[in-house]
Amino acid sequence: MTKLTENVLHKIEQERIHPISVWNFRILQSLKWALLAASVFLSGLFTALSLHIISEIDWEAFLHVGVSRYQAILVSLPFLWFGLISLFLFFSILFGRQTRHGYRYTYGILFLLFLFVSASLGATLEKSRFDEPAERFFFGALPKSDVWRQTILPSAEKEWTQPENGLLGGNVTAVDQAESTFDMEDLKQKEWKVNFQNADIDRSVDLKPKTQVNIIGNQKDEDHFQATIIRRPKTAHKQDSQEMDEKDDSESSRSDKEDGAEKEEHDSDESESD
Amino acid sequence: MVFSFSKDPSPDPSLMTDNELIAKVKKDSEAFKLVMDKYELPLTRYLVRLTGWAREEVEDILQESFIKAYRNINDFDTSLKLSSWLYRIAHNQAIDTIRHLAVRPAASELPVEDLARFLPAPLNLENQELLRQEWQNARSAITRLPERYRNVLILRFLEEKDYEEIMDILKIPKGTVATLIRRGRSLLMKELKTSHFRSRNTTI
Numbered sequence: 001m002t003k004l005t006e007n008v009l010h011k012i013e014q015e016r017i018h019p020i021s022v023w024n025f026r027i028l029q030s031l032k033w034a035l036l037a038a039s040v041f042l043s044g045l046f047t048a049l050s051l052h053i054i055s056e057i058d059w060e061a062f063l064h065v066g067v068s069r070y071q072a073i074l075v076s077l078p079f080l081w082f083g084l085i086s087l088f089l090f091f092s093i094l095f096g097r098q099t100r101h102g103y104r105y106t107y108g109i110l111f112l113l114f115l116f117v118s119a120s121l122g123a124t125l126e127k128s129r130f131d132e133p134a135e136r137f138f139f140g141a142l143p144k145s146d147v148w149r150q151t152i153l154p155s156a157e158k159e160w161t162q163p164e165n166g167l168l169g170g171n172v173t174a175v176d177q178a179e180s181t182f183d184m185e186d187l188k189q190k191e192w193k194v195n196f197q198n199a200d201i202d203r204s205v206d207l208k209p210k211t212q213v214n215i216i217g218n219q220k221d222e223d224h225f226q227a228t229i230i231r232r233p234k235t236a237h238k239q240d241s242q243e244m245d246e247k248d249d250s251e252s253s254r255s256d257k258e259d260g261a262e263k264e265e266h267d268s269d270e271s272e273s274d
Numbered sequence: 275m276v277f278s279f280s281k282d283p284s285p286d287p288s289l290m291t292d293n294e295l296i297a298k299v300k301k302d303s304e305a306f307k308l309v310m311d312k313y314e315l316p317l318t319r320y321l322v323r324l325t326g327w328a329r330e331e332v333e334d335i336l337q338e339s340f341i342k343a344y345r346n347i348n349d350f351d352t353s354l355k356l357s358s359w360l361y362r363i364a365h366n367q368a369i370d371t372i373r374h375l376a377v378r379p380a381a382s383e384l385p386v387e388d389l390a391r392f393l394p395a396p397l398n399l400e401n402q403e404l405l406r407q408e409w410q411n412a413r414s415a416i417t418r419l420p421e422r423y424r425n426v427l428i429l430r431f432l433e434e435k436d437y438e439e440i441m442d443i444l445k446i447p448k449g450t451v452a453t454l455i456r457r458g459r460s461l462l463m464k465e466l467k468t469s470h471f472r473s474r475n476t477t478i
Contacts, residue, residue, distance in 0.1 A: 004333055005310045008340045012303065017341060019300070022348040100351060103445040 036095035043088035047122025050081040065165045163219040172211045194225045202231035292356035339364040358442040415465040423458030
């Protein structure tokens with residue numbers, strides 16, 4: 001035994017040094033993985049919200065009111081969400097490197113890996129029904145003042161609350177077919193009377209109370225608007241298709257049940273005849 | 275015929291696998307001396323090369339490294355080589371000590387044959403029978419190398435570790451190891467050429 005070995009063993013004995021429990025290391029590793037998972041999830045969630053906002057933008061509407069494509073992109077892209085995606089991607093790489101074998105991968109590879117995971121997760125969440133409640137939650141967390149929402153986040157709300165620029169969106173509250181007008185509440189809960197005489201109404205629009213509509217036209221005065229084009233918002237199309245899917249599912253399950261009941265009846269009839 | 279079995283109190287650690295050694299230490303702390311017996315010499319040599327200090331001076335670093343290894347024995351990743359894990363601990367301990375003392379590693383303890391191994395074969399300084407002054411230049415050129423290049427060059431050419439082991443010891447990706455070796459070597463050559471030229475001019 002060398003002098004150094006003796007010294008080390010003596011110190012271990014004298015200072016009562018013990019190996020750190022295996023659980024300490026397991027907890028630490030789990031914590032690192034949990035932080036990594038949370039970062040990847042949040043970056044995926046913000047990707048979903050960005051995709052949701054981008055999919056909601058009606059680019060044609062911008063062109064109708066004389067905004068160039070470049071300006072439309074500049075005012076419509078959710079730069080705040082992009083910033084948060086970048087931030088959580090950065091955290092993902094940081095926590096990824098902290099895992100047991102994370103050091104074996106370059107920052108570039110980890111960036112591409114987590115970008116791919118976030119994009120896939122974001123696309124999946126956007127396709128699911130999770131994006132809208134999440135958006136409502138994050139919008140709710142933001143200060144309610146108009147300045148904040150207008151400057152930080154583009155949204156359908158922002159795009160379709162510009163009556164002065166000829167864009168108005170909201171829910172129909174009452175329809176007067178004889179007068180070719182309807183009452184509506186815009187996305188900021190302001191009441192409007194809309195004249196739809198000579199307006200080009202999209203086939204998907206069913207003018208009745210509670211229908212969501214987007215209108216391109218002219219503001220006549222403080223609460224009167226002349227519609228030129230009326231259509232359903234893009235999100236409403238998504239909701240419609242989801243409702244259709246639900247309806248199809250419930251109908252198919254009902255018909256399955258009916259088939260099952262018929263079969264049972266048929267079987268019991270056969271057994272009785274035997 | 276009578277067979278007698280004698281219980282060997284201290285089996286040869288060089289014959290045991292890393293996992294056998296670790297399993298033994300986890301059961302019996304006394305068995306840690308087998309780990310120390312097996313790795314004391316290579317780690318001492320590595321620390322001397324890394325710090326450029328005398329053998330006696332690196333003993334404290336090595337002692338602290340072994341104690342750290344003992345405390346963290348349950349954190350040993352069985353997918354690694356035990357030697358890589360111990361080199362990593364010793365390396366970190368040495369770097370901490372150097373930073374704490376705020377000194378640059380000295381090259382005074384690097385033997386001439388070690389210096390020659392840094393250099394590519396056609397430019398081997400040993401074969402060119404360099405003057406004593408030029409060896410001194412080579413030593414100081416290695417000392418002047420930035421820490422990250424110095425670390426990989428020592429591990430690759432003096433400790434003869436492969437890229438995987440260097441990756442595990444320094445906790446950097448394999449591609450980075452290759453880049454650091456290539457750049458470190460060319461930096462060293464540039465530094466040596468400059469100092470060689472400078473010493474020639476001084477002599478003239």
